[in-house]
Each structure stands twice: as C-alpha cells, then as structure tokens.
Amino acid sequence: MKNWIKLEFPGTSINVGFARAAIAHFAAQLDITLDELEDIKVAVSEAVSNCVVHGYREKSGNVVIEASYEDSRLEIIVEDFGHGIPDIDAAQETGFTTLPEERMGLGLTFMREYMDKLLLFSEVEVGTKVVMVKNIPPRQAG
Amino acid sequence: MLLAFFRSKQVKWLPRSKFSLNCSKIGGRTVRFSIDVIGQALVATMDGDLDLHTCPQFKEALTEALAKNTQVKHLVLDVRNLSFIDSSGLGVILGRYRDVQARGGKLIFVKANPHIKRVLRLSGMHRIADFVDSPTEALERA
Ligand SMILES: Nc1ncnc2c1ncn2[C@@H]1O[C@H](COP(=O)(O)OP(=O)(O)OP(=O)(O)O)[C@@H](O)[C@H]1O
Ligand SMILES: [Mg+2]
Numbered sequence: 001m002k003n004w005i006k007l008e009f010p011g012t013s014i015n016v017g018f019a020r021a022a023i024a025h026f027a028a029q030l031d032i033t034l035d036e037l038e039d040i041k042v043a044v045s046e047a048v049s050n051c052v053v054h055g056y057r058e059k060s061g062n063v064v065i066e067a068s069y070e071d072s073r074l075e076i077i078v079e080d081f082g083h084g085i086p087d088i089d090a091a092q093e094t095g096f097t098t099l100p101e102e103r104m105g106l107g108l109t110f111m112r113e114y115m116d117k118l119l120l121f122s123e124v125e126v127g128t129k130v131v132m133v134k135n136i137p138p139r140q141a142g
Numbered sequence: 143m144l145l146a147f148f149r150s151k152q153v154k155w156l157p158r159s160k161f162s163l164n165c166s167k168i169g170g171r172t173v174r175f176s177i178d179v180i181g182q183a184l185v186a187t188m189d190g191d192l193d194l195h196t197c198p199q200f201k202e203a204l205t206e207a208l209a210k211n212t213q214v215k216h217l218v219l220d221v222r223n224l225s226f227i228d229s230s231g232l233g234v235i236l237g238r239y240r241d242v243q244a245r246g247g248k249l250i251f252v253k254a255n256p257h258i259k260r261v262l263r264l265s266g267m268h269r270i271a272d273f274v275d276s277p278t279e280a281l282e283r284a
Contacts, residue, residue, distance in 0.1 A: 013193075013194045013195035014195050016193050016194045016195055017171065017172075017191055017193055017195060017196075020193075020226075035257075038257045041226060042226075042228055042261065045193055045194075045226075045228045046228055046229060049193070049194040049228065049229070049230055052194060053194065102233055102237070103229070103230075103233050104229055104232060104233050104236060104265065106229040106232065106264070106265055107228075107229045109264065110228065110229060110261070110264065113264055
C-alpha cells in the first residue's frame, strides 16, 4: 500500500496544531496505534514549531510538509526556506538552543526519540529540512 | 469538600474559541485553563493542547498570577484534561518552576497521563516535579 500528501502553509504558530492533526489523520490510514499517533503528533509539532520560531525568526515564508507511506514505512518531511542552521551538529545536541531565554533545546531530541530515524539538512539563509521516518509494524490480528 | 471550595473560589474560564469547538475531536485544539490560589499553592487546571500557539496566553496568566500572589510558593498543574504538550509548553512550565523554586516551592502535576509523563521524563522534568493523583493530594504535599 502506498500513498502521499503534500501541504503548504504560512509558517505561523496557528498552523502548528493544524499540521500535527493533518499528518496524524494521514498516518491513521495505516494500521497504527494511538501511541504511535501521539509520537507522530509530537514530532510534527516540534518540526513545524522550529520552522516558525527559528526558520522564520526575522522573515516570513511557507512551510512545506510531505508525508508518504509505503507498506509499513511512514516518511514525513518538514521544510522551511528561512534562516537555516549554521552548526547542524551543535543544534542536535540535547539542550542546545539559540533562544535560551524561552526555549529548552528539546525539539530535535523529541523528534529523534519519537521517530525511528531523523535526518537534518540545512543551509544558512536557504532553509532547513527535516526528514523523519517511522516504521508502523502491522498489528497482529486477535 | 475540595470541589465546593473550588466552586466557591469562582473559577474563571477563558472563553471557548470557535477553533476549540471545531477541532476538539481531531486535535489541534486551543488550550483552556482556570487558575486558582489555594493557600500557598497556585492551582492551574488545564484543558486542550499546549503548543507554540497556545502557550503565550498560559504563560502570561501564570506569570501574572504569581506576581499578584506573592504568598504563593507551589505550582500545582492539573493536567488530566491536557491532551497535548510539546517542548514549547514544557518551556513555559519550566520557566514558572524556576519562579516557584526561587520561593522555595514545588512543582506538582496532578493526573499526568502516560504521554505527558513520557514528555516530562524525556525533558528531565520528572526529577524536579512531584506526581500525584488528585488535587487534594497535591495540596497535602504543597
Ligand atoms: N527550522 C530551523 N531553522 C533554523 N534553525 C533551526 C531550525 N530548527 C532548529 N534550529 C536550530 O536548532 C536549535 C535546536 O532546535 P531544538 O528544536 O532542538 O531546540 P529549540 O527549538 O531551541 O528549543 P525547544 O524545541 O525545546 O523549544 C534551535 O535553537 C535553532 O538554533
Ligand atoms: Mg524546537
């Protein structure tokens, strides 16, 4: 079984809740547990929040989400065209944040924890792309 | 008895927005909360999704209540109806924890569900907070 969707919306905070609900609905086409759906909601919420808070800190632009699955492999790509990340390795350390006054530096750690695979691509003043994969093993009948 | 106490204290609910009515079943909801002062404890009862978009109003209300009620030492968060939280919400809670910690107080969660507990554990917050099953128990600990 194979399917995909693509969403594009302005990178504003009001769309964070919409994005996680929309992707959860798409993922629910799979034979998925409520726990797995919760994991996906957290990961999408973190990725889109980062686009809004960091990517579009001093500019505005759109967020693009592509979600697809083939059999039991669900892939979610969240992309912005904002400021980008100067040091990708540092950004991925738990607790690292460029906004220490208000944030905890946990978003990328949550994405990694709640999904099976996380890839981060970024170029300064070009944008940032997060690729997340989750395997949704079919549940045993009965 | 406690319920009667809560009622007598005139709990203020934020107006329920249209968004919350429309989306309450599918996620991507707003957050609603009541804040009450009981002795030395600030008790916040939360409902809905706490994320990037909804956390500023929660932060503002808690900050204001803490500033107004200088006798308050403890922060009690009743999260039984909190359906979603991510790092943005955790950031707000941690910030307010620092405020009550400076007053020698505690952070107490009432009825955190397994999803919320997992997020709190990942953030390390389980080490600084208490977890209880009822507001009465929270007030006993406070
Ligand atoms: N889309 C993005 N665009 C630009 N910078 C980003 C983006 N995503 C992450 N970053 C950078 O990586 C850092 C770490 O991100 P992470 O989500 O782990 O923490 P945070 O967003 O700072 O805090 P939290 O997620 O706990 O609110 C950010 O502080 C920011 O500097
Ligand atoms: Mg983040």
